[in-house]
Amino acid sequence: MTEPDAAPSFTLGYVPGVTPGKWVRIWQERTPGVPLELVQVGAAEAAGRVRDRELDAVLLRLPTDRTGLHAIPLYTETTVVVVPKDHVVTAADEVHTGDLADELVLHPLDDTLGWARPPGRPALDRPATTADAIQLVAAGVGVLVVPQSLARLHHRRDLTYRPVADAPQSQVALSWLEDETTDLVEQFIGIVRGRTVNSTRGRPPAAKQSKSKRPAADERKPAPRRNQPRGGRRGKPRRR
Incomplete structure (x- = not known):
């Protein structure tokens, strides 16, 4: 600051x-x-x-x-479940939390979804970070539900993800x-x-400046005088 x-x-x-x-x-x-x-x-x-x-x-x-x-x-953000590429949920374009009921769902300490109760079966220990949880998923230890941007951030060739329709969103x-x-x-x-x-x-x-005001009437330039007098025209006086 x-x-x-x-x-x-x-x-x-x-x-x-x-x-x-x-x-x-x-x-x-x-x-x-x-x-x-x-x-x-x-x-x-x-x-x-x-x-x-x-x-x-x-x-x-x-x-x-x-x-x-x-x-x-x-x-x-869309919420997704991160799974190995050969996981059964990859057969669907979208899943629900009920589809994860039999899965070991990892719940890292830095979770941002604010679950009242995460779906699936809880792990014995909570991973310290989302990055740690991704490593466990890659090792075949459970699945992970996260905002889509985190799934992209921790992308691995052996993992993929699917949207979870009824999960909390971040x-x-x-x-x-x-x-x-x-x-x-x-x-x-x-x-x-x-x-x-x-x-x-x-x-x-620095750009928050008021617009320039038009000059007041008494500040404006006076109108130029006309060359031609009123009611006649300029020229030499007539001879008598």
Whole structure:
């Protein structure tokens, strides 16, 4: 975050699977004088890093503890089950949680789906991370239900995935401190919400200038006088 008397900058955190590249490019085009630093953070620590003022804002997944934070939901992800390529569920284009009732379903500690009760049979131990769970799936130890972007992030040639129609879904949101909606935060909000560069709320702080007003009537240039006098025409006087 920007320190007092320091050149302005913007620090944006993002959780694994979220791809902020498009928004960063727009920021660089619109606000070239303010560098944007990207910081990848774990899902479990994302909100806390904003509360500790280590980040100006963060792209995280809901549900999360939103105490003291604003959060704007941006989009909802499809939930999928990750399985080996020869798994029986690959015969269908889409599955339901009931289809996983007999499966060992891994539930990593960094899970972001907020299950009331995960489907299937629980494992004896919960993997520490989604990456660890992916390794177990590849080893033939259970299946994993995650947002689709995480399945893509941890893609392996020996694994595939299918959508789970009735599973909870994860929302990606932009979050920042409730009492610190700065001009730079407003600028980034405008970008992720698709505001154009001409939008007043979407402009960089330096560009938020009022339009020039027309000069008052007494400030306008006087109209030029006509060369021809009223009621006659110019020329030499007639001889008597």
